Amino acid sequence: xxxxxxxxxxxxxxxxxxxxxxxxxxxxxxxxxxxxxxxxxxxxxxxxxxxxxxxxxxxxxxxxxxxxxxxxxxxxxxxxxxxxxxxxxxxxxxxxxxxxxxxxxxxxxxxxxxxxxxxxxxxxxxxxxxxxxxxxxxxxxxxxxxxxxxxxxxxxxxxxxxxxxxxxxxxxxxxxxxxxxxxxxxxxxxxxxxxxxxxxxxxxxxxxxxxxxxxxxxxxxxxxxxxxxxxxxxxxxxxxxxxxxxxxxxxxxxxxxxxxxxxxxxxxxxxxxxxxxxxxxxxxxxxxxxxxxxxxxxxxxxxxxxxxxxxxxxxxxxxxxxxxxxxxxxxxxxxxxxxxxxxxxxxxxxxxxxxxxxxxxxxxxxxxxxxxxxxxxxxxxxxxxxxxxxxxxxxxxxxxxxxxxxxxxxxxxxxxxxxxxxxxxxxxxxxxxxxxxxxxxxxxxxx
Ligand code: MG
Numbered sequence: 001x002x003x004x005x006x007x008x009x010x011x012x013x014x015x016x017x018x019x020x021x022x023x024x025x026x027x028x029x030x031x032x033x034x035x036x037x038x039x040x041x042x043x044x045x046x047x048x049x050x051x052x053x054x055x056x057x058x059x060x061x062x063x064x065x066x067x068x069x070x071x072x073x074x075x076x077x078x079x080x081x082x083x084x085x086x087x088x089x090x091x092x093x094x095x096x097x098x099x100x101x102x103x104x105x106x107x108x109x110x111x112x113x114x115x116x117x118x119x120x121x122x123x124x125x126x127x128x129x130x131x132x133x134x135x136x137x138x139x140x141x142x143x144x145x146x147x148x149x150x151x152x153x154x155x156x157x158x159x160x161x162x163x164x165x166x167x168x169x170x171x172x173x174x175x176x177x178x179x180x181x182x183x184x185x186x187x188x189x190x191x192x193x194x195x196x197x198x199x200x201x202x203x204x205x206x207x208x209x210x211x212x213x214x215x216x217x218x219x220x221x222x223x224x225x226x227x228x229x230x231x232x233x234x235x236x237x238x239x240x241x242x243x244x245x246x247x248x249x250x251x252x253x254x255x256x257x258x259x260x261x262x263x264x265x266x267x268x269x270x271x272x273x274x275x276x277x278x279x280x281x282x283x284x285x286x287x288x289x290x291x292x293x294x295x296x297x298x299x300x301x302x303x304x305x306x307x308x309x310x311x312x313x314x315x316x317x318x319x320x321x322x323x324x325x326x327x328x329x330x331x332x333x334x335x336x337x338x339x340x341x342x343x344x345x346x347x348x349x350x351x352x353x354x355x356x357x358x359x360x361x362x363x364x365x366x367x368x369x370x371x372x373x374x375x376x377x378x379x380x381x382x383x384x385x386x387x388x389x390x391x392x393x394x395x396x397x398x399x400x401x402x403x404x405x406x407x408x409x410x411x412x413x414x415x416x417x418x419x420x421x422x423x424x425x426x427x428x429x430x431x432x433x434x435x436x437x438x439x440x441x442x443x444x445x446x447x
Contacts, residue, residue: 004126005119006416007302011094011103014047019054022104026055026090028125029106029114030062031132036087036109041069041077041148043093043180043240044205047102051092055104056142059090061133065140069148071203073180073241076152078111078333083151085109096213096238099206105240110311111332113304152337153184155330157191159338160345166193168348170232173197173247175222177212178204181237184337192344197229212239214323216253219245227251232347233354237336242303243323244336246343248355256323257282259343261361263325266342267317268292276309276318276326278302279402280411282426285319287362300399301413307332365430367437371444373421378414381421384447385412389440403440408432410440 004010010017010025030038038059042048048071056066067084069077074091081089088108094101106114106122114122125131134140172194176182182201189196199222200209211218214236226234226247234247246254261284264275268289275289278301286296297313299305303324310318310328319325324334327342347354373381386401393403400413408427415422423444425436 002116002120002123004123005114005116007116008113008304009091009103009105010119011097011101013100014102017051017102017104019050022051022054023058023061024129024131025104025122025126026058027062027131028122029088029090030059030064031125032118032122033088033108035063036065037067037084038064039067039069039077039080039084039086039089039145041072041074041089041091044071044178044203045092045094045099045102046205048092048205051102051104055090055092060139060142062131063134063138063140066142067145068142069145071180071183072148073152073184073337074105075242075331075333075335075337076148076184078107079152079155079331079335080145080148081107081109081111082331091240093240095240095242098211107333110307112307112311113333115302115304115308149183153188156184156188156337156341159327159330160192160341162192164345164348168351169193169195170344170348171195171197171229172344173199173222173225173229173231173234174201175199175210175219175234175236176201177214177237177239178202178207178209179212179237179239179241181241181336184241185235185237185340188337188341189344192341194344197225197231199225207239214238214243214245219247219253223247223251223253233344235340238323241336242334244339245323246354248358249353250355252355254354254358255321257284257321258358258361259323259339260319260321260325261285261288262346262357263319263339263342264288264294264317265292265361266346267327268294271316273316274313276306276313276315278306278320279396279399280413280424281319281321282364282366283407283409284362284364298396298398303334306334364426364428365433366424366426367430367433368422368424369437369441371421371423371441372419373414374419378421381444381447382412382414385444388443388447408436410436412440412444
């Protein structure tokens with residue numbers, strides 16, 4: 001079991017994620033992938049530059065060569081891994097965490113993130129301290145690669161047709177949250193004919209504008225701006241811009257599973273095939289997939305699982321409930337820019353407001369609760385819960401325990417980072433979702 005690796009890489013504050021730690025872990029990663037060309041990128045966090053030097057030193061010591069992309073979105077790095085046929089990549093970012101955090105996201109040659117399981121292998125080398133060091137005359141070089149942003153933007157330009165957006169010229173408000181989205185999004189939306197207003201579009205690693213997680217609470221200013229400016233939509237990215245959240249023209253916050261359902265609809269109109277999502281995603285996604293002639297495949301919660309299964313199945317699209325969507329025709333990581341452009345294009349093509357497009361998606365209601373649980377009891381609770389609910393519905397224990405009923409479901413999952421169990425129910429009405437939650441929460445409490 002990995003000690004440091006979470007669902008996608010490692011996150012911590014500087015007491016844990018020291019330069020020494022970053023150097024040793026990067027060296028262990030370099031050994032794990034057996035050397036080769038590794039891309040390094042980072043977001044604008046204040047500790048980013050310090051960690052960048054440590055990561056590069058670690059990679060070089062294990063015999064890798066390094067292409068340094070500088071400050072870029074995570075999706076830019078993932079796109080370039082494949083484009084430049086690199087052996088892997090390291091992104092220095094803590095995604096949506098507060099500014100005092102940072103993190104290391106490691107990805108393989110297919111731009112698939114290193115999962116918790118693979119991370120455990122890297123940690124073995126890290127813990128042993130026995131690194132394979134490159135000989136003095138075998139050490140490779142570091143080169144800067146300043147073309148990454150423009151090359152990624154070029155690929156993004158090809159993901160939608162320009163004529164619909166140019167004709168409609170919608171008014172959009174973009175909230176980049178002082179993150180790396182500001183390096184690409186405002187320029188791109190202007191090129192596609194949008195009337196753009198930006199919020200928090202200056203790169204600033206202390207995130208002075210808003211917290212980096214695009215929750216309803218953190219996007220209040222954006223919601224107000226969309227209404228005040230009579231804009232057609234608001235768009236907000238998280239810190240490393242892999243996830244994106246939309247605000248409709250009425251200032252309404254659109255949850256990630258709703259926008260993902262719309263993306264599935266868009267993708268399946270182009271090509272039929274499998275859709276990959278996590279066991280914690282709304283049935284709205286499965287409904288749209290079936291309706292549009294696709295099939296649904298479930299994986300554990302976490303970007304790397306989505307990416308890997310997408311590759312294995314040659315899936316049409318993949319995504320999760322928090323606003324992260326993979327468009328495999330471009331690369332295998334979540335890309336918040338493609339997602340935003342695809343929804344923009346659909347809105348303009350159909351000539352319909354965003355709220356009406358979302359209203360066309362299947363409606364589900366949910367109810368959730370958190371239960372305190374010490375880390376050493378989590379697995380026992382899940383095991384006992386599974387025995388207790390046997391026969392209640394179709395059970396999926398890939399990640400936690402999910403029980404599917406006719407048109408509703410409930411899932412019990414252990415939090416990866418906190419002393420908590422999370423329980424989530426979804427149904428066709430709020431009353432039903434609340435009822436299901438109450439029933440299964442009581443079962444967990446009695447275990
Ligand atoms: Mg992120």
